[in-house]
Amino acid sequence: MIKKKRRTAQYERKNNLSKLLFRKIFLLSFLFLVYNQQIYAFFTNLENYSSLDKIDIYLQTIDTGNNIYDNFAHTALRIHDRNTGRDIVYNWGIFDFSDPISFSLKFYRGILNYKLGYYPYSRALAYYKLNARSVWQDKLNLKNKEKEILLSRINWNLLPKNREYAYHYFFDNCSTRIRDYLDEAISGQLKEETQYKITNESFRDMIRKGYETNPFVDVSLDILMNSRIDKKISLWEKMFHPFDLRKNLMSAGINLITPKTTQTLLDYPRLEPFPLSGYQIIFIYFSFFIFLSLSVYLYQKRKKIQNYHLSLFYRFLGIGCFPIACHASVTCLLMPITWIVSAHKDLHHNINIIAFLPFDFIFLLVSLTWITKGRPIRLKHNTHKWFKKLIVFHIIVSLSMLIMYALNLYDQNNSRLIYNLFPIYLISLILYFTYGSSVFIKKDISVQR
Template sequence: MADAGMRGGLLSLMFVIIAFWALLTATDLRAQTQVNSSPPPIDGPAILVPTDFDQVRFYLITVDVGDSVWDNFGHTALRLVDDSTNTDLVFNWGLFDASIGNVRFAANFARGIMDYQLGVTPPGWELGRYQQEARTVWQDQLVLSNTQKQRLYERLAWNIRDENLVYEYDYFFDNCTTRVRDYLDEALGGLLSEQNRALTRSTFRDEVQAHYASRPLISFSLDVLMNERIDRRMTQWEQMFLPLELREQLDRAGLLTDQQVLMEFPSPEAGVDPYQMAGLLVIPGLLLLLCLRSASIASFSSQPGLSLRMPALSYRLLGLLGLVIALFSGVYGLIMSLGWLFSSHQDIHGNLNLLLFWPTDLFGVVVALRWLLTGRAWPVGSGRHQWVMTYFIIHIMAALVYLVIAIFGLSDQRVSDLLLFVLPVLAVFTVLVMTAGLSRVRSIRFG
């Protein structure tokens, strides 16, 4: 199992992005709230342990990944069937209450306050959700002895007590799937954990990127905001936080039988590669470099230097490019900085990417809008011009440090994609701003 420092940090980081997404997709959030906060009541007393476990069957319910922010890792539940009492219930550890409102709910997401709970529902209601969401569902009977069934039954009976319903959710180490994994391992006397100690080839970062492939913006953002602590390889046991991986490992262990596909839908298609899209921004930058020309003195108020040909078009293109870069760089830098200053989770501290993305870059939005609206360089006085140039020189120095750290492997954080696709864009943009983006104004003194 991972060290305690890993626990919760990435969850908070992921939910920072998800929280912003939630605010932009309030309709989706309300739909999720209705699904997860109001399951139908189950009549009858608390679960009583049966005397004849020959009549009891447990089924693993595995749900494929969905196409929304909330379900990109899939879902796992347990189905309990007791023929002696005509009991048929689904135990689902993926319920949360969003009735407090979108803003507060999103804020709790960002802070990592995630109180999930166990819900027990009829299979018709539970499976109906996935029918509406167009998600494939597999049902596999678990191969357990009567003794193992009793252990699992008793654990569920304990979990359904009011004081045990709520738990502190963690994306990797304590979620709807790991609850099933852990309870099965307990029923099997630790056999499952014992057989899955080997390291896999995947890291936590790999799984995040793979499972958010249908959400390129989320995938890209999480990759920027996660530090080196999630770049270690997982064990097979840890990898079973993924529903499909848990199902595969249980099948390999011979613990599944009577396998059924209850409903089948196509999986979400992967979106465009976010890094390739980011890398394409270098094209307008290179085109603008070709537009550089010497600038003659148009009046006594300006200094000679470089400008762009066809300024009405080229500076507006520079404005669009600058708007995208300033927004993304500034927002990412702000999230990483605030997380480092105010969060106790180590996974968002000391992110190497802070050398590239600064919260102060948000001020560039104003300059970019000026280029976009006026179609000409930003006129600045000599004093301000020096400050701006110093800012960019420090930015360049930080980027060079970033490059050295990455090339010589001085950090365990994986930044190869940023190095290949994003750093060239930032470099070209910086050259454009320093050469043609500013027009230094000469002071005129009389007397």
């Protein structure tokens, strides 16, 4: 009886604790929801600002970072209410990178959404300090009416249905959003001042500069992107880059930024460009191993060794050609697939597909055979003949692109490919033709009776 009462008391105590815990969780959830609603209303309601005379709006420019997506720097707006102490940074560069593979696939397909985020100024500065990125701040010279237009546009953008936008690296990013909103606030003066002033640079030139610290990304984009990025761009278009947005807001006739208002909030050493370009690295690597393989070949031939086609020659040859074959294999498959599945028109109708034919992955198998077995790949007689014809066809097609380039028959700027990578590919094709395959001879193992 006593045990039963104890069990009942323990059960009631646990039940009461569960109810109390549930009530606390419910209360905390309710308070969190109310608090978030209040915070959201505080950030998005224009009436929460005091007199516009007391509001300072700053352009913040953040230096490049260590990640690939940080190579083109960043920009944000800081809005400081001196009367209430409210100090918020608005950032149009928020994206979900929790799943890098999914993010990369969405970016590749051209269906990536970014969104507007907002947070206290102190938190933003702490984040960039943690990542060792310099931050420059410039006060914007805006009249009260212009401030009101800008704040109204930001409030509209903060609505849940408007916070996300379809990101585009050139035409709709963190920098162009601020450019467009400032232009709207000053009645289109910024666009009028800059849209017809054509620079001597193209988007391709700016990509090359942006990826000077990542030479292989530079090479890949230079090959994969087509003639759409080769036209000379205006000052208006150039402001997709945060540094150029800041520069043009300082120099444009509208005088939105005066140098005396500039502050360096954080100052860290800039990332230095890699001493060699991706093309130079490929050339040096290829030349070194081809030189080794030919040295072995000539040494054995000079010494009159009976079989001078020894495995060491083929292994050096394979090591030298393997990265070239890998790159060609990926590129030859990626280009046609990109035209079908990607919404990025900058990756379509690329003249470079002439240099990277869809069957280039075969050369990867040849290179692997050289490395692993120290000999040519063995093919049946007819297959061997077709392999040779395939390489001859590839050489002819590749040379046709060289002729078209010399005669200026296409608009795409692939001069770096022609001068740096094209000779290596031609030499590789000649090596594959000469040493890539041999005829497989089936041994007769029958026993004569």
